[in-house]
Amino acid sequence: MSRIPATERRAALAHAAMAVIARDGVAAATTRAIVAEAGMPLASFHYAVGSRDELLSDVIELVVAGEGTATLGSLEIDAPDLRSAVRATFGAYLDLVRTDPAREQAMFELTQHALRTPALADLPRQQYDSYHQLAAQLLAAGAERYGAQWSLPIDDLARFVIAITDGFTLSWLADRDDAAAERLLDLATDALMAHTLNGAPA
Amino acid sequence: MSRIPATERRAALAHAAMAVIARDGVAAATTRAIVAEAGMPLASFHYAVGSRDELLSDVIELVVAGEGTATLGSLEIDAPDLRSAVRATFGAYLDLVRTDPAREQAMFELTQHALRTPALADLPRQQYDSYHQLAAQLLAAGAERYGAQWSLPIDDLARFVIAITDGFTLSWLADRDDAAAERLLDLATDALMAHTLNGAPA
DNA sequence: GTCTATAATGAGATAGAC
DNA sequence: GTCTATCTCATTATAGAC
Numbered sequence: 037m038s039r040i041p042a043t044e045r046r047a048a049l050a051h052a053a054m055a056v057i058a059r060d061g062v063a064a065a066t067t068r069a070i071v072a073e074a075g076m077p078l079a080s081f082h083y084a085v086g087s088r089d090e091l092l093s094d095v096i097e098l099v100v101a102g103e104g105t106a107t108l109g110s111l112e113i114d115a116p117d118l119r120s121a122v123r124a125t126f127g128a129y130l131d132l133v134r135t136d137p138a139r140e141q142a143m144f145e146l147t148q149h150a151l152r153t154p155a156l157a158d159l160p161r162q163q164y165d166s167y168h169q170l171a172a173q174l175l176a177a178g179a180e181r182y183g184a185q186w187s188l189p190i191d192d193l194a195r196f197v198i199a200i201t202d203g204f205t206l207s208w209l210a211d212r213d214d215a216a217a218e219r220l221l222d223l224a225t226d227a228l229m230a231h232t233l234n235g236a237p238a
Numbered sequence: 239m240s241r242i243p244a245t246e247r248r249a250a251l252a253h254a255a256m257a258v259i260a261r262d263g264v265a266a267a268t269t270r271a272i273v274a275e276a277g278m279p280l281a282s283f284h285y286a287v288g289s290r291d292e293l294l295s296d297v298i299e300l301v302v303a304g305e306g307t308a309t310l311g312s313l314e315i316d317a318p319d320l321r322s323a324v325r326a327t328f329g330a331y332l333d334l335v336r337t338d339p340a341r342e343q344a345m346f347e348l349t350q351h352a353l354r355t356p357a358l359a360d361l362p363r364q365q366y367d368s369y370h371q372l373a374a375q376l377l378a379a380g381a382e383r384y385g386a387q388w389s390l391p392i393d394d395l396a397r398f399v400i401a402i403t404d405g406f407t408l409s410w411l412a413d414r415d416d417a418a419a420e421r422l423l424d425l426a427t428d429a430l431m432a433h434t435l436n437g438a439p440a
Numbered sequence: 441g442t443c444t445a446t447a448a449t450g451a452g453a454t455a456g457a458c
Numbered sequence: 459g460t461c462t463a464t465c466t467c468a469t470t471a472t473a474g475a476c
Contacts, residue, residue: 042441061354063265067470077443082471141353144408148347151411152263160412168409192421199405199422206346206404207370207397209353210362219394220401227429244459269452279461284453 045084048074050094054103057095059138062145065092089155096146096159100166104143107132109170118182119229125174126201126221133205134214140205164198171197184234193231200224247286250276252296256305259297261340264347267294291357298348298361302368306345309334311372320384321431327376328403328423335407336416342407366400373399386436395433402426 040048052074056065067081067088074080085091102109111128115121133140147163150156171194179186186193204224208217242250254276258267269283269290276282287293304311313330317323335342349365352358373396381388388395406426410419 061350063351063354066468068468078470079443079445079472083442088470141350144346145350147408147412148263148343148350149265151343152265161414164409164412188425192418192425195409195418195422196402196425199402199409200398201405202408203401203403203405206349207366207401210349210366212363216394216397220397223390223394223398223429223433226432227425230428230432231425268450270450280452281454281461281463285460290452 042084045076045080046091046094049076049081049084049091050098053091053095054098057142057146058136061138061142062092062149089153092146092149092153093156093159096150096156096163099143099146100159100162102166102170104139105167105170108174111174118178118184118232118234119225121178121182122228123221123225125178126224127218129201130204130208130217130221133208137209141209144202144206167198168194171195171201179232182234184232186231187233188231193228196227197224200227244286247278247282248293248296251278251283251286251293252300255293255297256300256344259344259348260338263340263344264294264351291355294348294351294355295358295361298352298358298365301345301348302361302364304368304372306341307369307372310376313376320380320386320434320436321427323380323384324430325423325427327380328426329420331403332406332410332419332423335410339411343411346404346408369400370396373397373403381434384436386434388433389435390433395430399426399430402429 049070053065053070056069056073060069068078070091071078071081081091085094098104108125108129111125113121113124113128115124147160150159150163168191172190175186175190175193175197178184200220204217204220207213207220251272255267255272258271258275262271270280272293273280273283283293287296300306310327310331313327315323315326315330317326349362352361352365370393374392377388377392377395377399380386402422406419406422409415409422
């Protein structure tokens, strides 16, 4: 691990930290665990980063930049109509949560930690802006593809999507009730579709 | 602090821990902080409880028993119809979150911590069962009071209510956008009311 | 520049005096 | 039974050898 510029080390540490956090949670992301994940000696940590919270800030930047949600942005849904597409996208997110629950939990933990840490308290706003933008983008793309229109401001619907997504994830993490989660997503789909105008709008 | 039975001390510690957690978060709820809150010497902690996680388990029991949600159960809403009552109840919850954001955040932190701690991993299920029961009870009471019926199983609607409530709380904690939160609750109310039959059911 | 070795701190838990 | 004083451990952070 020699001859590597500090900025690259910093980035490598942030990625290693995200891996540790996704696997074991924020509390387990000690400086030791992070450098072990990155294959660096302990002293490299403060050589590159200054403090643990500073690195966690970098990690949230990664999430904001989309590294935590990349899977959803590149999703390709093949559905006959908008309703099916919406439901399938929710379903794809459910699969994501079921495949890697610890990762989704880690996103919540990062937010909570940042909210409790004065130096990081601004980051959750950016994090949720990023989520809302992703949802709005998916909603807009869906409407365009199926020739429909949303009858409410897309930002309001995006916030609803993120809220129901977060809420559904939390309850699933708590009780792992797949069937109830599916029914909840049906309900969420109904709620969204109640605010569409398809074909020729008024 | 003499002559107090161990079981009472244990309960006192659990309440003190909940106070600390509600104010400063789970990570700040060290044994020292908890006994300071309770006005006890440090050694009383392990005299009464065994371990920190054991006490956190007690704290979640308190939440499950309703101490974290008592405000909502005793809510008295005065509204002309079911829709207004639903919206007002959501609004009351928003007020609760705005009045004591740290407390609501603490509920999330307790869940996350329990999920990451093998000895406590069963508790989130009970915690969410308790939430779902509270929501179901509120939905049933509302329908009865206004002579309406829900056209979906009340447990599914209860899960939707808790999900949207959690999700809305998380986004509000992140960006403190009151206006957006109100619009989200309007949307959630619409979604619920789409599943009512009022007057004479089929 | 890099990393071994070591502070310095704060944590959970306990021994033993009263 | 109760609590003071202490132990042991893991943590963040740094000093100083190479």
